[in-house]
Amino acid sequence: MSTSPPRPAAATRGPVRVVGTGLLGASIGLGLRALGVDVVLHDPSRTTLLLARDVGAGRLPTPEDPPVELVVVAAPPDVTPDVVLAELEAHPHAVVTDVASVKTAVEGPLRAAGADLDRYVGSHPMAGSERSGPTAARADLFAGRPWVVVGSEASAGSAVLAVRTLATDLGATPVMLDAATHDDAVALVSHVPQIAASLVAARLVDGEPAALELAGQGLRDVTRIAASDPGLWTSILGANAEAVVPLLRSLRGDLDVLIEALDHASVATAAEEVATGALGTVAAAIAAGNTGVSRIPGKHGGTRRAYDVVTVLVPDEPGSLARLLAEVGAAGINLEELQLEHAPAQAVGLASISVLRGLRSRLEEELTTRGWRVAG
Amino acid sequence: MSTSPPRPAAATRGPVRVVGTGLLGASIGLGLRALGVDVVLHDPSRTTLLLARDVGAGRLPTPEDPPVELVVVAAPPDVTPDVVLAELEAHPHAVVTDVASVKTAVEGPLRAAGADLDRYVGSHPMAGSERSGPTAARADLFAGRPWVVVGSEASAGSAVLAVRTLATDLGATPVMLDAATHDDAVALVSHVPQIAASLVAARLVDGEPAALELAGQGLRDVTRIAASDPGLWTSILGANAEAVVPLLRSLRGDLDVLIEALDHASVATAAEEVATGALGTVAAAIAAGNTGVSRIPGKHGGTRRAYDVVTVLVPDEPGSLARLLAEVGAAGINLEELQLEHAPAQAVGLASISVLRGLRSRLEEELTTRGWRVAG
Structure with missing residues (x-):
């Protein structure tokens, strides 16, 4: 019994050059190779490059290679602008995209450097894994996931189409957003939840084993993503600090109010006198959470x-x-x-x-x- | 095909009086009734009481009732001490327990009131539901869950045994803790995660629909428990404020450090100069989360x-x-x-x-x- 729908042929034409062959880059290579696309790999680490080739993500370049049609930069966010710039210059007829999880911090430096922006379209596949490196790569990593495509006003329509097609070829659903909207969105739905999970999990470092034995599904759910890679997240959070910090300040504001209210409630337990409004403040914080969580779309677009x-x-x-x-x-x-x-x-x-x-x-x-x- | 192991006869002797017939009280009644134990119900709300009777959680008291052996108080944390006190006085030969999710805030007032503490043993089944009331009750609500049993130094051994037996009869695993250890433990593994989930979810209230469409499993996991009942959680957090507030202050301390570090990183993006140590601070926060989450016991006692x-x-x-x-x-x-x-x-x-x-x-x-x- 096969549950796989037959795979369509790739709409993406080769050769495609993948720069950075970690989890994302090698997964893109594997996915394109499975569709018969010619994939040329590059990575500053020769070990990472050869590992990616060995798992089947693509081949090494040769002096006889035809000009590449599409370059995918899959580097950490902080080095992505420089790499994109170099690729735009080295491949003057190729469309260049990147898959960094922040977009303004990539687009801004490119604009400042006077890059050829009509051939550049940023993107961000909403996929990943707690594992990293080419050996964790999967041809189907992006299947069923949103893939944000960030065209600037300078992007050529054909360049946007090439990146949308890449996403579709790899089984993802393209979502068009501008860079600032994308960065605010991922700060809200990804970066702030990551920080909250990490901070809650950090409390467990000094927890008594007897306390941890009482852990239920609630704690497990809240802290699951706290297992993510510190190096990668430092790069992501550093590059999206401008969108993340206002949300963190607002969260801290709510936390301050809650701590003050609970402090009053704590005193009240002893003195049997509850400060007016203290408990109402606590109830309002939990109720706001009710409202917020009900806005997350469910499987069929409902809640x-x-x-x-x-x-x-x-x-x-x-x-x-x-x-x-x-x-x-x-x-x-x-x-x-x-x-x-x-x-x-x-x-x-x-x-x-x-x-x-x-x-x-x-x-x-x-x-x-x-x-x-x-x-x- | 039946997957149910045969049910043993109850070791708990009746009649058992359940005071408070919401989700927990009615579930205890249903579980004991399924074992053939005589369960007598009481609730200050006649509607809640009759609903609990109608779902099969037990019967109403009669003037001819024999003396009860065990009283289970399943009331909100803030009213539990008064109810326990009244039950100890009304049933001078019964063991009395409660199932409130905080324990010092129950034991303290009982001690201050000079209650007959040798017949009182607090407890806390680590079970619940987003739904509430007797119609959400289940005989198997406690199956496979830890059930904390809090004997004070004044508790008679027979009273502790009666409450352990109640837990075991309902399919739970008794865990012996003192009140302060319990309260610190649930602050860490339940109350602080609840607050963090609610605060992250509250950020979503003003989120753009396009942003929420990018929500992945990470956000869903972090915010799942943010759907919990504000009234109940206000009572819980108010009653355990003394254990919760220090953890929240420590979390806020980490958050402040992180906000400051990201502020430096944010400025650096523009000025291309990263403050010394700013990114190291971010990496340390995520790494501390790695360490914390790895301490949560897994299914077979591993991580x-x-x-x-x-x-x-x-x-x-x-x-x-x-x-x-x-x-x-x-x-x-x-x-x-x-x-x-x-x-x-x-x-x-x-x-x-x-x-x-x-x-x-x-x-x-x-x-x-x-x-x-x-x-x-």
Whole structure:
């Protein structure tokens, strides 16, 4: 049984030059190679370059190479402008793009340097991994992900099209944004959450083991991305500081208010007198979070609140979750989201199945009939 | 096919009186009723009380009732001490416990009031739901979760045993802690993460729709618990302010340092001169998060780093995830963790399957052979 739709031929024409063959660059190479595109690799580190070639991301350049049509710069954000500039000069007929996760900090220096901006279009595939380097690369890293394409007013339409086509060829969904809008957006949905996760996780460094044993799915979810690479994130945050800092200041403002309110509440516990408004302040902070999280789009463009959730006990043995989901499918009910949770030293896990609103009782009935234990 | 192990008879003897029949109280009632224990319900709200009776959580008291053996107070943290005190007086031979998520703020007032502490043992089941009230109650809400049991030096051994037994009867794992240790622990692993999630989510209130469309699994994970109930959390945070505030101050200290460092980096972008140490400060903050998150115990007592992750493309149709997991199970490989992700407007999702270290290449081979597309 194959679940892969047949792969279309690439609309991207070769040769494509990939500069920087870490996780992203090598994944782009692998994806294009799978479509039959000629990919020429370059990396300042010869080890990284040869590793990328060996995993099949492309080939080394030769003196007889035809002129490249497209250059993809996949370097850390802080060195990206210089590399893009050099590539624009070295390949005077090629479209050049980069995949750095900040865009103003790339576009600005290029503009200041008088670069040939009609052939440059920035981009940012919203994909990655906790792993890094060419050996972690995947042809399908970008499948199903948004890929932001940042055309400036100087970009030629054909250059924008070439970058959109690259994204589409690699299975991503192109999203057109200008550089400032992109940078504000990723500060909000990626950079500030990263910092919050890291700061919460940093509190755990001195936590008692007994305390950490009480960790539930809430803590695990909040801190998962705190495992990300410090070097990469320093480069990202440094390059997008102008968009990140105002959001952090606003977060700190809310935090200050909350600390003051809880300080009053703390005193009140002893003195049995609650400062007027202190608890209202706490409630307002949690309620604002309710409003914010409800704005995150769900799978079908709705919000997560549009789902009913059914939680089921699943024995911790090979195949038991599969059996559960097979029976959900057999009932003709599509699973929208799935979360797994388990407690240490327990031979049972909890699977929280999200289904479209209105399907909860039918799913519960179907599963209970089949002998599953539905939990809270 | 039944996946439920046969239920043992309850070791808890009845009648058990449950005071407060919201989500937790009604779930305790349902769980005990399923074991054949006589459960008598009470709630200050007659509507909540009758709803709990109607979902099968227990019965109303009668004048002929035998003396209760155990009283479970499941009230909001701020009213719990008064309710516990009243129950200790009304039932002079019963063991009384409560399930409030803070413990010093309950034990302190009881001690000050000269309560009969040898019959009181606090507790805190680490379970809950975004939903509330008796209609959200589940007999299995506590299955597989830690249940903190807080005996003071005044508690009788038999009283501690009664509460441990209650936890075990409901499928939970008892964890013995003193009140202060419990409160510090939940501040660290639950209350501070809740506040961080709410503050990050609150930033989204004014976010552009285009920005929210770029939201990935990172933002979703960090903000999931921001959907929790403001009223309940105000009571929890107010009652545990003394443990929460020092952690928040320490988080704010780190945040201040980070904002200052990024401010320098931001200026540097324009002036091309990076303040000494500014970027090192950013890297240190992310690295501290790495260390912290690695301390969270995983399923088998290890850390999440002990898993290999394989990401697979899954068509968005009923049964396809089940087929995938069936083939993982058929390969004899146990799934340790599972995360689902999907992009808006894409007919495909990404399933990240965590398996024990060393199993990655075998799983990838098995799945690729069966026609699945393995992504990055």
